[in-house]
Amino acid sequence: MSKLDRSTHGVRPATRAKFRLDRADGKIAGVCGGLAKYFGINPLIVRLVFLIGAVAGFGSFILIYLAIWLLAD
Helix, strand or coil, X not given: CCHHHHXXXXXXXXXXXXXXXXXXXXXXXXXXXXXXXXXXXXXXXXXXXXXXHHHHCCCHHHHHHHHHHHHCC
């Protein structure tokens, strides 16, 4: 048995977490909270990105937010 085989023996491969809306920590629909939890960052950062994107992008981030809200579970 090689060194690589011994080091991974009995360890399950990492599974990627599924994105979900975070209704507990969410302010409106939980989209920013869910994105923050999925990527492991502070929800305030995600909210600021959406706010700046909505203002600077002439509302395009509002459409993105609504699309995520409608498509996510």
